[in-house]
Amino acid sequence: MEHGGEPLAAVFQRLIARYGPITLQHYMGESNARYYAGKDPLGSAGDFITAPEVSQMFGELIGLWLADIWMRAGRPEDVRYVELGPGRGTLARDALRAMKRSGLAPAVHFVEGSAALRRIQLAAVPQAEWHHDLSDLPTDGPMLLVGNEFLDALPVRQLVKTPEGWRERMVDFQEGRFVPVAGDKPMDAAVPETINEQADGALIETCPGAAAVVGEVARRLVSQGGAALLIDYGYDRPQTGSTLQALKAHTKVDPFALPGEADLTCLVDFSAAGEAASAQGARLLGTVAQGHFLRALGIEMRADKLAAAAPEHASAIHAAMHRLIGKKQMGTLFKVMGLAAPDWPHGAGF
Numbered sequence: 001m002e003h004g005g006e007p008l009a010a011v012f013q014r015l016i017a018r019y020g021p022i023t024l025q026h027y028m029g030e031s032n033a034r035y036y037a038g039k040d041p042l043g044s045a046g047d048f049i050t051a052p053e054v055s056q057m058f059g060e061l062i063g064l065w066l067a068d069i070w071m072r073a074g075r076p077e078d079v080r081y082v083e084l085g086p087g088r089g090t091l092a093r094d095a096l097r098a099m100k101r102s103g104l105a106p107a108v109h110f111v112e113g114s115a116a117l118r119r120i121q122l123a124a125v126p127q128a129e130w131h132h133d134l135s136d137l138p139t140d141g142p143m144l145l146v147g148n149e150f151l152d153a154l155p156v157r158q159l160v161k162t163p164e165g166w167r168e169r170m171v172d173f174q175e176g177r178f179v180p181v182a183g184d185k186p187m188d189a190a191v192p193e194t195i196n197e198q199a200d201g202a203l204i205e206t207c208p209g210a211a212a213v214v215g216e217v218a219r220r221l222v223s224q225g226g227a228a229l230l231i232d233y234g235y236d237r238p239q240t241g242s243t244l245q246a247l248k249a250h251t252k253v254d255p256f257a258l259p260g261e262a263d264l265t266c267l268v269d270f271s272a273a274g275e276a277a278s279a280q281g282a283r284l285l286g287t288v289a290q291g292h293f294l295r296a297l298g299i300e301m302r303a304d305k306l307a308a309a310a311p312e313h314a315s316a317i318h319a320a321m322h323r324l325i326g327k328k329q330m331g332t333l334f335k336v337m338g339l340a341a342p343d344w345p346h347g348a349g350f
């Protein structure tokens with residue numbers, strides 16, 4: 001939502017002064033909508049860098065995965081490539097190039113909320129069609145869907161255990177700063193019995209938006225056919241604690257310091273995402289570490305081949321590969337979740 005040229009911090013301050021603290025979910029949702037609306041946050045000159053911006057190998061291997069499952073599904077002709085939050089369009093461009101070599105040239109649909117990023121995507125993939133959300137994607141024909149670092153930007157809700165019981169985590173404005181506080185409404189009924197017994201200060205984070213998106217992707221896979229890869233940093237077993245973080249100019253900053261001016265993300269709860277997909281009847285192919293997935297798809301061979309073709313870039317190519325698969329880099333914290341229609345084949349790498 002846009003509020004003219006007024007800084008988001010001023011809007012939040014006014015809301016809080018009039019009606020009291022706002023929910024963290026409200027704070028994160030509005031902050032990210034404002035953050036992405038007007039700028040390109042990616043790359044070395046921006047605030048953060050993503051796997052497709054590290055190396056073309058990432059998008060190419062995703063494209064090969066999609067082409068492989070499509071071939072084994074019998075090469076349906078009316079298939080579409082759908083990407084959630086395509087950033088600069090780099091992943092799509094690299095994946096489409098790799099798919100084309102396998103005889104796959106699908107129509108392209110992008111789900112993108114940011115006008116600034118849509119302009120950049122148009123230059124990278126001119127044939128794409130854009131959508132604000134998943135609701136108006138075509139309803140016929142199988143989808144090959146990809147989302148990289150999309151779910152982590154969706155707003156979370158946090159519940160915190162206080163001596164008075166569970167409360168929603170809210171954002172207040174005190175002494176010139178935004179600060180997290182516990183709300184005053186009881187929230188005990190929102191917490192599953194199984195995790196009710198927690199010490200004071202315990203915190204549960206959920207992402208209703210991520211569950212809704214994954215559920216909708218799964219529902220469409222079941223009714224339309226196809227497969228999906230959702231890639232993000234996250235965890236695959238339930239855990240407690242806040243994972244909210246803010247990045248500005250490649251540095252972690254206080255998430256409450258500059259609403260709308262830093263990228264706010266949370267780790268993705270892949271066990272919850274998997275449950276949301278299974279509840280719709282989609283096939284969960286698995287959730288694996290990004291390093292495992294890219295190795296299984298042959299990133300090491302691909303890097304050697306690229307390096308042999310361009311020896312002057314060999315060390316940069318291998319450094320990029322290590323960044324994508326290294327244990328202390330993106331290889332372990334980042335996970336790849338694969339989904340497919342029940343009658344589609346199993347996917348490589350899971």
Ligand code: SAH
Pocket residue numbers: 032036042050051052053084085086087088091111112113114117132133147148149150153154
């Ligand atoms: N996938 C890209 C970009 C990741 S950044 C890459 O890997 O480089 C997150 C992307 O999701 C951006 O394109 C951002 O504009 C988009 N986005 C974030 N929240 C969104 C929302 N609620 N609706 C639509 N797009 C959103």
